[in-house]
Amino acid sequence: MIYITRREHFNAAHRMYRDEWSAEQNAEVFGKCANPNWHGHNYNLFVTVKGEITHATGYLIDLKDLKKIINEYVIEKLDHKNINLDVEFMKGKMASTELLCIEIFNQLKAPVEAHEGVFLHSVKLAETENNSAEYFGE
Template sequence: MHNKFVNVTKIFTFDSAHKLENYDGNCKYLHGHTYKLEITVRGKTDYRGMVIDFNELKKIVNEKIISKLDHKYLNDVFDFNTTCENMVVWIFNELNGVLNSKNYLLKKVRLWETPTSYAELEREDFYNEGQ
């Protein structure tokens, strides 16, 4: 059963505050979100039938992303406008190097800002800029 390509996803949540710059609406004021972050890794299953151990994935994402964003004022963390779109690109970029091995690659990052709104970036789109 091993040696098949499989997508593996782990979901995280974090709470942060921010305000949008150059925006004419309520989000220009300080407000907060409980973000939901989905990280998808694609690879071949190994002799155990795993692409990546969920605990390993959790450790990496907590270290590289959650610890930097949870209970933070995002405008102090980033030097860009803290839109969901900008953040999903930053998250992909931060994880791309560490979730890139001979066995698996970072496939997709999806960041939910509200229960009905998210931005996502897939590997193909990350490398096909300008389209």
């Protein structure tokens, strides 16, 4: 079994807050991330797929195809958007990196696995060079 990872990049804004909490409680729990004027990140997304190499091509999947899937199902929906307001698959969910990572995995699973013998292994989402989340579909 081989594992292949594709890195993509997007910029997006979000705010961490709960409507039912006071401004003080949101600030206490989420700190600067509760800023009512939003804040943004330059996200790096790592999508890892796995499977057996097709010996005729030497590929698991053509990376141009993987790039197209990631762009269509994730990047176009997130890049230069407000995660809380503009991203349909995040409606009603906290816009944390952890939950965003899980939802990106959910967006990619079916289109990636529509390629015979290719399986989505993991999605890793880095919101800063020091902070990231990784999800394996568990």
